[in-house]
Amino acid sequence: DTLKYKILSIENGITMNEKEYDGLATLDGKYIQVRQGENWGIFDLSENKEIIPCQYFHGEKQSGYSVHFCPDFMIKPNEELILVLNDGLWGYINKSNNLVIDCIYEKARPFSDGMAAVYQHFYWRFINSDGEFVGGKYEEVLDFKEGMAGVKEFDKWGYINKYGIQIIPSRFSEAKSFAEGLAPVAFKNKWGYINEMNETVIPFRYKWAYPFNDGIASVNDYGGNGHIDKNGKWIDYEEYKQDNNTYHNYEAERWDALTDGMEGDYPGSGVDYDLLGF
Known part of the structure; x- marks a missing residue:
């Protein structure tokens, strides 16, 4: 059975x-x-x-x-439009199952922070809930979070706002989304953290780094894996978890499939x- x-x-x-x-x-x-x-x-x-x-x-x-x-995921919490696939192309419906944005995109992602990343004619772009393009054409993109999205141009990453204006220049070799006011970015193959003003908050010294979650982030300093706070100070995760009654998810974009x-x-x-x- x-x-x-x-x-x-x-x-x-x-x-x-x-x-x-x-x-x-x-x-x-x-x-x-x-x-x-x-x-x-x-x-x-x-x-x-x-x-x-x-x-x-x-x-x-x-x-x-x-x-x-x-x-x-077809939909993220607090979003109104739902990602769907029809005849190999992607579009968006509303919660009444009515088509709102035509299924015309070769690739697409669920709406995040009121914006969605779509792929067409060899480039990624962003659309709003009316299906209007915002910003330019990009090699790769990250989802909008905290009002900003990572975009890759000429093999370098920067960030744009919801008006499509580039607020952080494309100068990083790798990047992840903003979380709790900071974004992990890589410069000359070493990871650190910047704020929304493009100021270096935690120096570029890590082999890899994940976004902050509940005030801590998972990093590797070439000597091993561990956790830091927003001052770049190493902390004991188990002790932190008990003191703050929290669970740190290493990757925010994960789900469990049970089938x-x-x-x-x-x-x-x-x-x-x-x-x-x-």
Whole structure:
């Protein structure tokens, strides 16, 4: 028998509603992605109903495993538009399942901070919720977070604002999104942190660095992995976690897929099977 997953609505110990699916993929917030057969939809946990039917995205399978993956989250918490795939091209619908932005893009990402990254004719661009282009054409882009997005031009990274104005020049070899007012960037192959004014807050001395989460960040200083605070001071993560009653997620863009009895992590940029741990 095929393994099934159920979403139950229980009030005062009584099951009021029950929905059955072939697979689930968790998402922070009120939504959960659900799968029937090969296709995915969205279930609104707060409203206890399926708001988008399982008709978008054909589930992917890795050779040798029976796990189905949704290519990317269709919607992020607090966003109004939902990423969909139709006949190989990407567009956006609203929560009433009405097409708002035509499926014309070769690649696309879910809306983030009110903006979405789309790929067409060899370049990445940003669109707003009206489908209007903002900013220029870029080799690569990061999602908007805290009002800014990383963009790559001429093999270097910088940042633009929601008006498409470049506020941090393209001079970094690598970059990640802003979080808690700081962004990890690499200059001459060493990572450090800058603020929104393009000021170096933590010097370029790390082999790699992740964005801050709950006041701490994961880094490697060529001698080993560890955690730092916003002053660049090394801290004991276990002690910090207990004192602050918090959990630090090394990668903010991850979700757990639970399908066919197997579970794995999936970064928002695509399935990374090295992280799955099967």
